[in-house]
Amino acid sequence: MSSDVRFIDFKSDKQPTWCPGCGDFGTMNGMMKGLAETGNHPDDTFVVAGIGCSGKIGTYMHSYALHGVHGRALPVGIGAKLANPELEVMVAGGDGDGYSIGAGHFVHAVRRNVDMSYVVMDNRIYGLTKGQASPTSREDFETATSPEGTSMPPVNPLALALSAGATFIAQSFSSDSQRHTEIVKEAIEHDGFGFVNVYSPCVTFNDVDTYDYFRDSIVDLGETDHDRHDKDAAREKVVEADTEYTGVIYQDENSVPWEKREGVDENMADIPEGAPEGAMDLVREFY
Amino acid sequence: MPEDLNWAIGGEAGDGIDSTGKIFAQALSRAGRHVFTSKDFASRIRGGYTAYKVRTSVDRVESVVDRLDILIALTERTIDENMDELHEGSVIIYDGERTTMQDVEIPDEMIGLDVPLKGLAEDAGGAIMRNIVALGVACEVADFPIENLDSALEKRFSDKGQSIVENNCKAARLGQEYAAEEYNHEYDYDLETTDEDYVLLNGDQAIGMGAIAAGCRFYAGYPITPATDVMTYLTGRIDEFGGKVVQAEDELAAINLALGAARSGARAMTATSGPGIDLMTETFGLVATSETPLVICDVMRAGPSTGMPTKQEQGDLDMVLYGGHGEIDRFAVAPTTVAECFWKTVEAFNLAEKYQIPVFLVSDLSLAVTEQTFPPEAFDMDEVEIERGNVVDETDIDSWLDEQGRFQPHFSTADGISPRAFPGTDDGAHMTTGLEHDALGRRTEDTDVRLEQVEKRQQKVETAKQREDWECREYGDTDAETLVISWGSNEGPMREALDILSERETDVRFLSVPYLFPRPDLSDAIEQAETTIVVECNATGQLADVIEHDVLERVERINKYNGVRFKADELANEIEAVLAPQEVQA
Numbered sequence: 093m094s095s096d097v098r099f100i101d102f103k104s105d106k107q108p109t110w111c112p113g114c115g116d117f118g119t120m121n122g123m124m125k126g127l128a129e130t131g132n133h134p135d136d137t138f139v140v141a142g143i144g145c146s147g148k149i150g151t152y153m154h155s156y157a158l159h160g161v162h163g164r165a166l167p168v169g170i171g172a173k174l175a176n177p178e179l180e181v182m183v184a185g186g187d188g189d190g191y192s193i194g195a196g197h198f199v200h201a202v203r204r205n206v207d208m209s210y211v212v213m214d215n216r217i218y219g220l221t222k223g224q225a226s227p228t229s230r231e232d233f234e235t236a237t238s239p240e241g242t243s244m245p246p247v248n249p250l251a252l253a254l255s256a257g258a259t260f261i262a263q264s265f266s267s268d269s270q271r272h273t274e275i276v277k278e279a280i281e282h283d284g285f286g287f288v289n290v291y292s293p294c295v296t297f298n299d300v301d302t303y304d305y306f307r308d309s310i311v312d313l314g315e316t317d318h319d320r321h322d323k324d325a326a327r328e329k330v331v332e333a334d335t336e337y338t339g340v341i342y343q344d345e346n347s348v349p350w351e352k353r354e355g356v357d358e359n360m361a362d363i364p365e366g367a368p369e370g371a372m373d374l375v376r377e378f379y
Numbered sequence: 380m381p382e383d384l385n386w387a388i389g390g391e392a393g394d395g396i397d398s399t400g401k402i403f404a405q406a407l408s409r410a411g412r413h414v415f416t417s418k419d420f421a422s423r424i425r426g427g428y429t430a431y432k433v434r435t436s437v438d439r440v441e442s443v444v445d446r447l448d449i450l451i452a453l454t455e456r457t458i459d460e461n462m463d464e465l466h467e468g469s470v471i472i473y474d475g476e477r478t479t480m481q482d483v484e485i486p487d488e489m490i491g492l493d494v495p496l497k498g499l500a501e502d503a504g505g506a507i508m509r510n511i512v513a514l515g516v517a518c519e520v521a522d523f524p525i526e527n528l529d530s531a532l533e534k535r536f537s538d539k540g541q542s543i544v545e546n547n548c549k550a551a552r553l554g555q556e557y558a559a560e561e562y563n564h565e566y567d568y569d570l571e572t573t574d575e576d577y578v579l580l581n582g583d584q585a586i587g588m589g590a591i592a593a594g595c596r597f598y599a600g601y602p603i604t605p606a607t608d609v610m611t612y613l614t615g616r617i618d619e620f621g622g623k624v625v626q627a628e629d630e631l632a633a634i635n636l637a638l639g640a641a642r643s644g645a646r647a648m649t650a651t652s653g654p655g656i657d658l659m660t661e662t663f664g665l666v667a668t669s670e671t672p673l674v675i676c677d678v679m680r681a682g683p684s685t686g687m688p689t690k691q692e693q694g695d696l697d698m699v700l701y702g703g704h705g706e707i708d709r710f711a712v713a714p715t716t717v718a719e720c721f722w723k724t725v726e727a728f729n730l731a732e733k734y735q736i737p738v739f740l741v742s743d744l745s746l747a748v749t750e751q752t753f754p755p756e757a758f759d760m761d762e763v764e765i766e767r768g769n770v771v772d773e774t775d776i777d778s779w780l781d782e783q784g785r786f787q788p789h790f791s792t793a794d795g796i797s798p799r800a801f802p803g804t805d806d807g808a809h810m811t812t813g814l815e816h817d818a819l820g821r822r823t824e825d826t827d828v829r830l831e832q833v834e835k836r837q838q839k840v841e842t843a844k845q846r847e848d849w850e851c852r853e854y855g856d857t858d859a860e861t862l863v864i865s866w867g868s869n870e871g872p873m874r875e876a877l878d879i880l881s882e883r884e885t886d887v888r889f890l891s892v893p894y895l896f897p898r899p900d901l902s903d904a905i906e907q908a909e910t911t912i913v914v915e916c917n918a919t920g921q922l923a924d925v926i927e928h929d930v931l932e933r934v935e936r937i938n939k940y941n942g943v944r945f946k947a948d949e950l951a952n953e954i955e956a957v958l959a960p961q962e963v964q965a
Contacts, residue, residue, distance in 0.1 A: 136802070156807070158810065166632075167599075168636070175640035360644070368594070370620075
């Protein structure tokens, strides 16, 4: 594996079909840079994506990749990592994929804390189906399927993650390329499940959560005295729904990935040409 | 004296019925006797009615029968539930001091042995051993050397300490002595022992063991009756071989976890039952179009919906053949015996990898819960062959790259089988997707590419049809006018039914079908037969339907869907009933 991998090595020759100005361009660039700058190689990286605009990412990146079923990208990523812990596994999703149809898997992936990263392109709207409410849409956000607003509070993914026992919770803004890349790199390097929720504006269908809105509202915790290892401080930040924080909100410095705790360390693809040695003992057990 | 003995213990869930039954079955197996067990149980942790039944003989036994010789009844309901199977001279062992049994009336033609099970157990060291006291009584009745029980008790309790083992052995002897001293009936049983070595296991365990033997290293599942034993078997054991069991949050996750592991190159598997298969259906198409080798095990139970979770049915045939939207390439193999659960699992993994396709391993509740004896050679690990198909590595990947040096995971070859490169293989980076895709695995809506990829996937199936054996297991008289066809666990009772029918001078040819798709060509056999009868545990005759579709001929059907497996004697009678009107006409 060469050590001089550049971020364009993670780029495929397919041109993205995202709308011009889509936040996902910046989000993906940060992912590619993050992977390259943490010393990974496309041949040793497995990227999983679900369905939606975010799901297209496997096509635009160059690595081993699976574009799967809506909402199930996380289990695929966990399975891939456990079967070969040497791989760098990154899962990409959107707010619909991760917090609606895949919300159950999100909670359990957080709990399991397998060493991988999860980057969610949160645009607070369903873009690919042309503009319906998403689980992170504001309560009064009017769409074709919620003409009076959703009458439901948005999902708070950061709070959900924290309550599920997350060991790394971060938030970034796709437009702030440098900070976004730094945060993704930290998620990759974290020993465990590195979760990054990315504000990734939809320029076509969301006229509320816009680039301007985020630029005006974001408070970067990296520029404050926030202690990322302080769970109480993290708790305060994630429930403050009115402030759009970016940066690493929480990191458990003692995190040990599930696969290490469970002693999973072999490449499961390597098997003998017949039954494994000692297999006959399994039969004798039934005497 | 019949050659086989039919024994049961019944009571409420929580009475230790299962473990007591297993101890007795183990003792018989270790004494060199063949054993075939079955369970009557309900999906509850305590209460209700549950029974563990053991049929044993020096010769092989393949079925349950409608006859019960010795019954240990812990509740009055146990006797009522089994009244049809009890007969003149049946022995009922019970504790008349137990509140649930105080008013019990033993029918005059049967032998009731009222034994203070609890009291004797307390004498041996604790009331908890009352079932073991009853086993001692059963040993006396069946003339079964009680020393054989000791070794089973040792196996069951040795991890709890030697004194526990000794107390149990003592409890059994107190029961035996009590029965010998207090009663002087002439019993009609003599359980002789042999020097044969047998192993005793059920279908779920055989599937789990087959998976390890086949090199499966990753199992993901969500607990569900009657597939859970596959998971509990693998837990801990697969770790010894470098593998892992993951208990998923649901079946949606389970199949996707297994899919992810398979993309990494592991032999991966998930097992479930009907309700879980419903959820997994979402991912079938992705497994097929991404051409990922995956073994999906469905241990069928009675549906639809929650159905009867602890009852037998073979109702998922259509589901495994056709489940999922669009047209999904898949194979389906269905073991017909407990030992075949092992071998078909090995075969399923080979088929999955050779053809890069989802393979359904279709078992049923009767196979899953039946503990059956086999000589250990029935699971000869030296016979296990691993075929991984077209896996490429750094040395030969170049021939699978396009002009721009990109790996082509869905390259259209003459036999339809593309190369596989596991993540970590240099120059192999590629994507794949559930969207229709080109040879590179990238989305396309190009009509020509669509045709090429659909035909490529179909070609794999054609290749497999030609290259592999998709044969029936044949029994009975090849030249008989009557042909019986069945699948799954019906093979056992059907083989015994052949013996019964043969004694009654009814000749039958029996084909047991272990492959659901691709499946054996049955047209010659059906054409040759006067009457074809398809036997299955469902109401609509799903196998009969596909056979009629294949051969364009009508078949007779024997269907059972009350939740109880076929019994050999019952099946023989049903077959005669189907044949009877024709004989009258002749």
